[in-house]
Amino acid sequence: MLAAILVPIIVVIVIIVIILLAGVGIYNGIVTMRNRIDNAWSQIDVQLRKRYDLIPNLVETVKGYAAHEKETLEKVIAARGLGMQAQTVEDSAKASNMITGTLKTLFAVAEQYPNLKADQHFTKMMEELQGIESNIAYARQFYNDTVLSYNTRIQTFPGNIFAGWFKFIAKQYFEIEEPEARGPVKVQF
């Protein structure tokens, strides 16, 4: 008699506990993935900062040889400033694309100054910049991969239910605009 009452109750309790545990697991999984995005973002940030640090030096060196290319140099500085102020991923990505673009112009300009091209300091910075550009590309790839798996998780069942309850928002990708910007800047000496 007692068993007839207890068994269904125990079964129900067990089912509830299982559902709760599964819920905790899914929730923790999503939070872990979100934290991984922060980590991936910091990888991009490190590389972007390295580039920010390098640009003033580069501009100074170019100035020494090609002072009247003011417009190009200012554009590079402006893009750098924009990048440093950027608050969102979207803005950062935009500024980063701009920097890549303006640097490309700068290198095209540098082509016309043989003395500049012969400057060892300049050559070294160019090499370093190339390394940073390709590292940015790699970091972006890792970041976007991480965002992709997070976004997929919170947009598919059962993650989407949790996303609704706990306000998990889809993250932005670090995008590049022009297709030709997909590779690192090619520099010819």
Next chain:
Amino acid sequence: MYKRIASNRRRTTFIIILFVMFIAALGFAIGYYIDYRYGVSQEYSILLMVFALIIAIIASFGSYFYSDKIVLGLTGAAPLSREENPRVYYMAEGLSIAAGIPMPKVFVIEEQGMNAFATGRNPGNAVVVLTRGIINNLDDEELKGVIAHELSHIKNYDILLGTIIVILVGMVTIISNIMFRSFIFGGRGRSSSSNKNAGGGIFSLVFMILGLVLIALSPLIAMYIRFAVSRQREYLADSNGALITRYPAGLANALKKISMYSEVRTANNATEHIFIASPFGKNTKVAFSGLFNSHPPIEERIKRLQEMSLGIGVKSEAEIALEAQKNNEIKQEEIS
């Protein structure tokens, strides 16, 4: 991915426990024999077992923390600095960013055979080892493929299991060798000197039996390695590596070149399984090599990668042969 990390940790724990038990049993057996032979109390068996147990536990801890250094020493690898080879250094740096792991150290083995492996206990303490031959003979995309393959071994803790197996199997092999030799030389010495000390004969007989048991076990242990470091693992590292570079053809072309000359002279039975391709090359002289290959057939790996690449960037056999020839010519010029 995360399931594989857990599985690798579990297997590592399992194999260490197996090793500790094995050594303890060995200590007990020897102690038991001494008790029996010399009629002492039963204390020696327990004493030796405890002694063996302590040694085995110390060895296990030691191999957890130092196995990577031992493996590097065994294969004669030396660190590669950024100044010495910026090409390889920056490649490793960029690819580890893409893989989302800290940058591993890069070591080089001064050998012309083309091969590579990774070792360490976790991504924070990992080393990628390349031979001089692989650095010199592969182009950028191919070398990136190889490094990415090793990085994915690091990322999912294949390196922990692989490296610990090297040390533990190495130790079992050494012990079985000592026992076997002590029987052969011990036996010979006694027979030539005198027959008065006939008891020594029995002693060496037991050693022989133990040694034989160990030797008989070695292939089984080796087989376990082959299963633990299963073929599936190499396929997975191939595809994960291709995911990092986004260029499966790079690794496919690399494997084609590697398969022509992958011999590493400092490699041995204990370290074989950690290499990207068998360090014994194709003409392996190890018994049962066909049955117990630690690596899946390289042709099959190339085929899978080529399918992944949809044919983009895949080099034909003729192109590979031509490049190999060019590299040889450059080498000849450098020598002359």
